Amino acid sequence: MYREMNWPLTLYFDGECPLCAREIKLLRGHAVKDHLLFVDISNSEFDANALGFTFEQMQSSLHARFADGRWITGLDATLWSWRAAGLGFWATPLTWNVLRPLLEFGYRLFCRIRPHLAWLPHPDSGSRCVDNRCAVPASKPASDEQSTLKNKQT
Template sequence: MSPDLPLTLYVDRSCPLCAREVRWLERQADPARLLLVDISAPDFNPDGLGRELSQLQRRLHARSASGQWLTGVDATYWSWRLAGHGVWAAPLGWRPLRPLLLLAYWLFSLARPHLDWLPHPDGASRCGTQCNLADKPHAMPGRADKPD
């Protein structure tokens, strides 16, 4: 079932790879369907979201207009679809691929804090120390013991 619109996607524009994806989404995203909020902006405050900044940094989060949270692969799938990139999003919705996609996303979430060496699309590396997330254990995808 599709999420209630607009879907708010919490993105980290300080991450070079993430910033590239955000630009890709922005090219076609209709703000009535997909809102992009930069969690690395100095004025971003997660109070009232029911999530801590560290959670938003570890996994991609999206929230529907009705308050339903989507994370990881699901947040990616719906944000890509709503931005008009349905052809690219389609494989993310294929059930037989889901276990592999969840594992791949989990591995990516472990590697993402170490991608600060990539060139940032804004020219300079903006990531710095904010990409070095606290050393916390990452739960495997599908585990109920991690509230992300």
Template sequence: MNMQPSWPLTLYYDGDCPLCAREIKLLRQRADVQRLCLVDISVNDFHPESVGYSRETLQNLLHARFADGQWVTGLDATLWSWRAAGLGHWATPLTWPALRPLFELGYRLFCRLRPHLDWLPHPDASRRCKDATCDVSKKSR
């Protein structure tokens, strides 16, 4: 994908997903807000209609939008978010034509399994606990 990015990139992620939250934690530590904005689609005050997609669509495939309005999805959203955080060298294999079909297959498999991974420890679990109780119920959608 050869293009001149129009920063910042806004990445729409599911903060309820333990694996996604781990990746976002890494990106948040590395990224400059001038290049990467992170939007948690799992919070009650996120309104998916404001970006023109349903919550289900955003949950089924990673979405990101550049400042000029151009959308990237799936592996390309991952690639560009890692580039925005200065970690592009780790995501460079996603651009290799010989391996791209294998990565696409792996990504599609992950997307199917992701809803069933909520049993994994969440990196923000301690922040979800207040007054000696933890709210682990699903947020209303």
């Protein structure tokens, strides 16, 4: 069934969340070309309103959108992002009707406690922390990075 999906799937994730960032790192490492794109909603340039959501709504659960504009959230976003990365086998339990209510409950619980898990180690912690102070590096638009690269090459 998922082979017929309208790829790519764009996954909207919170890069500030240590657990979320670990999952995204795994998914990026396995992502099937042209099947899975990533958007970090914690990036200062991200505008949830442009998508018809508030930032709080985007933070409240995982969101993903297929190329045809269909949105999926929560466990479905997790399932399809893992499938798009070629790791669908590991997410198969999310399709089992007998487990789905329990998994939905667990997911809602995770979403409630997720903001309180910021103390967990972030996968990018080494590059985010200097002199006992940690911060997310400022993002640059791709055009600025390309301009900087061109200037360095000339």
